Amino acid sequence: MNTVEVFGVRLPLSVACFLFQFVTYHVTCCIFALLDYYKLLPSCKLHNSDHKTYTQLLPRVVFNQFAFYLPSFVLLQYLGIAFCSFGPKLSVWLFVADYLFYSFLQEIIFYSGHRFLLHSKWGFQLLGHELHHTTKGSVAVSQHYMAPIDYLIEIVITNMLPFFFMKKTNIYFELFVITLNTVTGPWDHSGYKYPIGESSFAHSMHHLRSSCSFGGSAAFTDWILKTAYYFYGYTNLPKIKESK
Numbered sequence: 001m002n003t004v005e006v007f008g009v010r011l012p013l014s015v016a017c018f019l020f021q022f023v024t025y026h027v028t029c030c031i032f033a034l035l036d037y038y039k040l041l042p043s044c045k046l047h048n049s050d051h052k053t054y055t056q057l058l059p060r061v062v063f064n065q066f067a068f069y070l071p072s073f074v075l076l077q078y079l080g081i082a083f084c085s086f087g088p089k090l091s092v093w094l095f096v097a098d099y100l101f102y103s104f105l106q107e108i109i110f111y112s113g114h115r116f117l118l119h120s121k122w123g124f125q126l127l128g129h130e131l132h133h134t135t136k137g138s139v140a141v142s143q144h145y146m147a148p149i150d151y152l153i154e155i156v157i158t159n160m161l162p163f164f165f166m167k168k169t170n171i172y173f174e175l176f177v178i179t180l181n182t183v184t185g186p187w188d189h190s191g192y193k194y195p196i197g198e199s200s201f202a203h204s205m206h207h208l209r210s211s212c213s214f215g216g217s218a219a220f221t222d223w224i225l226k227t228a229y230y231f232y233g234y235t236n237l238p239k240i241k242e243s244k
Contacts, residue, residue: 001077002085013084014077017175018070025065025144025182029054032140032190044192046204049136049240052145057135061144064151072156082163082174090173098169102177103218105162111221113153115214127153136240137200137207138191158216184217201237205229208238 001012006019033054035041076082090098118129128147132154135142146154159181163174187194188203199217206213212229215222222228 012074012077013171014073015070017083017171017178018073020175021179021182022065024179025186026141028183028186029141032186032192035192036139041192044194046138046191046193046201047136047208047237047240048138048191049208050139050142050191052135052139052142054139054141057139057141057145060146061141064144064146064148064155068148068151068156072160076160076163082160082169083171086171088168088170090170095173098166098173099177101166102162105165106158106177106181107216107218107221109161110154110158110216111214111225113158115227117153118150119210119214133207133210135189135207136191137189137204140186140190143185143189188217202229204237205234208240209234 001014003010003012004016005011006016011019036045036048036054073083077084117123118127124130124133128150131147132142132145132150135145144151144155159178163169184199188199190200191204192200194200197217199219202213202215202219202222206229209229212227212232212234213219213222214227219228
């Protein structure tokens with residue numbers, strides 16, 4: 001396995017990539033946690049309905065990341081699929097094309113597993129998705145608060161399987177797409193509204209209603225299959241008991 005030196009320690013490239021996205025994820029979540037704790041942007045907060053706090057959610061999140069996500073990085077390097085080398089060199093256009101293809105596959109995989117498996121009559125409890133829905137989409141770190149099978153479907157398979165269908169990419173591309181999800185996931189689960197996009201509102205609607213908006217941040221699948229919240233006539237988040 002190719003290695004890289006990180007702070008004087010040689011690590012497999014896959015482990016170094018995992019640690020980079022791990023740090024990025026938790027820095028992002030800490031920023032949102034500070035915004036929540038000190039109520040720095042109250043006018044931007046869509047809702048505050050979670051009754052589990054950042055510190056209560058954190059242990060399971062970290063466990064999932066090291067027990068399931070880290071091994072998936074190492075496995076892909078071992079198989080020669082991703083996180084293997086700094087080559088080949090990708091042109092800007094090829095980088096963009098690969099990103100669009102990866103995003104397309106990722107959205108299809110996420111939507112399919114999320115809607116048809118995890119939200120099926122048998123899958124919601126049997127596959128453990130009900131645990132994730134004990135969170136309501138207003139605490140950023142809750143993206144990775146899942147039962148094991150649910151985590152494997154929504155995080156590991158969704159983010160790693162697209163690499164199996166792609167030609168050889170390099171570590172810069174692979175780290176970019178993985179880290180982007182590391183930022184957009186907490187963004188969607190934070191319960192904040194933003195100047196651009198509505199992925200956070202859509203995902204809050206999903207957590208609070210459970211019957212709409214099954215896609216990821218791109219959510220083109222919800223538009224095509226008419227499962228986005230607005231196809232059901234929903235315009236506002238349902239009334240909820242706000243947490244203190």
